[in-house]
Amino acid sequence: MSTTSRVSWSLTALTSVALVAGCATTPSAPADAASADEDRTVLVERAKPALVLFEEEGESSYQEDMAVARETVEVPFQPSAVITFDIATLDTLHAIGAGDAVIGIPDVVLPDYLAAYSDLPKVGTLFEPDFEAVAELEPDLIVTAARSTGQFDELSEISTTIDLTAAYAGAFSPAAGIERAEQLGEIFGAEDEVADQVAGIDELASTITNEAAGSALVLSVSGGEYGAFGEGSRFGYFFDELGFTPAVAAAELPGAEGSPHGDTVTNEFILSADPDWIIAFDRGAATGESSTAEATLDNELVAQTTAAKEGNIVLLPASELYIVINGLTAIQNVLASVHDQLAA
Numbered sequence: 001m002s003t004t005s006r007v008s009w010s011l012t013a014l015t016s017v018a019l020v021a022g023c024a025t026t027p028s029a030p031a032d033a034a035s036a037d038e039d040r041t042v043l044v045e046r047a048k049p050a051l052v053l054f055e056e057e058g059e060s061s062y063q064e065d066m067a068v069a070r071e072t073v074e075v076p077f078q079p080s081a082v083i084t085f086d087i088a089t090l091d092t093l094h095a096i097g098a099g100d101a102v103i104g105i106p107d108v109v110l111p112d113y114l115a116a117y118s119d120l121p122k123v124g125t126l127f128e129p130d131f132e133a134v135a136e137l138e139p140d141l142i143v144t145a146a147r148s149t150g151q152f153d154e155l156s157e158i159s160t161t162i163d164l165t166a167a168y169a170g171a172f173s174p175a176a177g178i179e180r181a182e183q184l185g186e187i188f189g190a191e192d193e194v195a196d197q198v199a200g201i202d203e204l205a206s207t208i209t210n211e212a213a214g215s216a217l218v219l220s221v222s223g224g225e226y227g228a229f230g231e232g233s234r235f236g237y238f239f240d241e242l243g244f245t246p247a248v249a250a251a252e253l254p255g256a257e258g259s260p261h262g263d264t265v266t267n268e269f270i271l272s273a274d275p276d277w278i279i280a281f282d283r284g285a286a287t288g289e290s291s292t293a294e295a296t297l298d299n300e301l302v303a304q305t306t307a308a309k310e311g312n313i314v315l316l317p318a319s320e321l322y323i324v325i326n327g328l329t330a331i332q333n334v335l336a337s338v339h340d341q342l343a344a
Contacts, residue, residue: 091327177326214276227262
């Protein structure tokens, strides 16, 4: 991998770490209101990462230096030409009615509710921007996060850039996503819209927490194989916040290397764990491959588990959990899947 690719996908953190604080607006005092909005800016805290060149086995990339505090970035109020490499930002802007400001996105498979943005100009991938394509669109704001964090410095040479990583290691963290959404709400003057969305999320989470009971296994499924996640992990939210009890403690999961795709387990392992609930998502489907989760789980060993016998298998929306991650609608869709199965 070349230095210019600057791939950033931090996998060193074992738990989700919220990066966000808030924003502060700094209006000027022009003669009329229209001019005031043109000159108004917003301070976005913890939006500029410090990058360091990382080399391993002959490959190099830029990654965030976790020992250096993030800096504040001043951005225009209500930007009208946004390029976002962060699909959670696209999700949130769509949810709060600011999606029209987006003029370019990476080439990625979008969930159905974001399909209207599929025809926007493509500006590279989630990992590698097409810098020429970005420059040609003349954005007034560029957003990076997680997979694209390592591209921050070079993109900043084109236009104002902010990094809105919500949680490290691709962790599902509604609290972190909400804090980033609140920043976007202030940037676009849509604080009320964000508050309305958050109220819906809080209601769903509260209902689930009050109703969740029993043990659970959280699984990613891809190519007929399983990856299991425990408490405190990338997808530990279902245990740590919603209240499900781990069917197998994280320390007892096989493959303690802590893969971002979970610890490899088998159908025999799932039967031995005998969870009351199986909470799964199809990682392959999230990346555009054929969906296999339902078929993979439909076997005689899993069928003997309490979860299968009682109809307690939750198939989470894969794109929302694996690609979009922590956008307002994505959070709601993930929680709604759990809520609906609890109510079934």
